[in-house]
Amino acid sequence: MNGARVLAVVEAVVFVMIGVALLLAFVRLARGPSLSDRVVALDLMAVLAVGLIAMVAFAAGQAVFLDAAIVLALVAFLGTVAFARYLERRAHDE
Amino acid sequence: MSDLVVAVLLVIGASFLLLAGVGVLRMPDVFSRMQAATKASTLGVGCILVAVAVHFNDLGVTVRALAASVFFLLTAPVSAHLLGRASYFLGVPLWEGTVIDELRSRYDLRTHRLESSFAATVPSPVTGADALVDGHGAAPDDQRRHDPEGVE
Numbered sequence: 001m002n003g004a005r006v007l008a009v010v011e012a013v014v015f016v017m018i019g020v021a022l023l024l025a026f027v028r029l030a031r032g033p034s035l036s037d038r039v040v041a042l043d044l045m046a047v048l049a050v051g052l053i054a055m056v057a058f059a060a061g062q063a064v065f066l067d068a069a070i071v072l073a074l075v076a077f078l079g080t081v082a083f084a085r086y087l088e089r090r091a092h093d094e
Numbered sequence: 095m096s097d098l099v100v101a102v103l104l105v106i107g108a109s110f111l112l113l114a115g116v117g118v119l120r121m122p123d124v125f126s127r128m129q130a131a132t133k134a135s136t137l138g139v140g141c142i143l144v145a146v147a148v149h150f151n152d153l154g155v156t157v158r159a160l161a162a163s164v165f166f167l168l169t170a171p172v173s174a175h176l177l178g179r180a181s182y183f184l185g186v187p188l189w190e191g192t193v194i195d196e197l198r199s200r201y202d203l204r205t206h207r208l209e210s211s212f213a214a215t216v217p218s219p220v221t222g223a224d225a226l227v228d229g230h231g232a233a234p235d236d237q238r239r240h241d242p243e244g245v246e
Contacts, residue, residue, distance in 0.1 A: 003097035010101040014142075017108040021115030028118045028127070036124045036181035043173060044118050044131040050162070051111055051139045058104075058146050063155040066146065070162045077169040084176035091183035 011059055018055065022048050039083045046076030100149045107141030110134045123189040124181050132174040136166050 117130025
C-alpha cells in the first residue's frame with residue numbers, strides 16, 4: 001500500500017517534470033534564433049514525447065502504448081535526418 | 095522492492111529529461127544545446143523505459159522497452175552528428191567564448207576538402223591542432239595521406 005502511494009506521487013512528479021521540459025524545449029523552438037536551434041528543439045520534443053508515452057503506458061497499466069512510443073521514436077529519427085539533409089542542402093546552395 | 099527500483103529509475107529519468115530541457119533553453123549556441131539535448135535525453139528516456147519494463151515484469155514489454163532504448167542509443171548520435179554537420183556548414187555562429195575551432199582553418203567549406211588529409215606533405219604553421227595530429231604518431235598520418243576520406 002505504502003509502496004503504491006509512493007509510486008503514485010512519483011508518477012505525478014515525473015509527469016510534471018516531463019511537461020516542464022516540453023515547455024522549455026518549446027520556448028527554444030519558438031525563439032530560435034537559427035533554424036538549427038529549432039530542429040534541435042523539435043528533436044528533443046519528440047524524445048520527450050516518447051518518454052511521456054512510456055509514462056502513460058506506466059500510469060494506465062497498458063503496455064500497448066509502448067508500441068506507439070517505438071513508432072514515434074522511429075518517425076522522429078527519420079524526421080531529424082530529413083531536416084538535417086534539408087539544412088545541409090541549403091548550406092550547399094548558398 | 096521492485097516499486098522502489100521503479101520509483102528511483104523514474105525520478106532519475108525524469109530529472110535527466112528536465113535537464114535536457116533546461117540545457118536546450120539555457121546553453122549559448124547550437125552545438126552546446128545539441129550536446130545537452132542528445133545525451134541527457136537519451137539517458138532520461140532509457141531510464142524511464144527500463145523503469146516501465148521493471149514495473150510490468152513481462153517478457154514482451156521488457157523486449158519492447160529495451161528495443162526502444164537501444165534504438166535511441168543507436169540513433170541519437172547519428173542524428174546529432176548530421177545536425178551538427180549541417181549547422182556547421184550553414185555557418186551557425188559559435189559561442190563567443192569558444193576556445194578553439196580546429197575545423198575552420200583546415201576545412202574548405204566550398205570544396206568540402208579536409209586539409210589534414212595531406213598535412214604530412216604540406217608543411218603548415220604549427221598550432222595546437224597540428225601538435226595533436228603529430229601526437230598520434232607517423233603511422234596514422236601516413237594512412238590519412240592515402241585515404242580519400244577527406245574528399246567528399
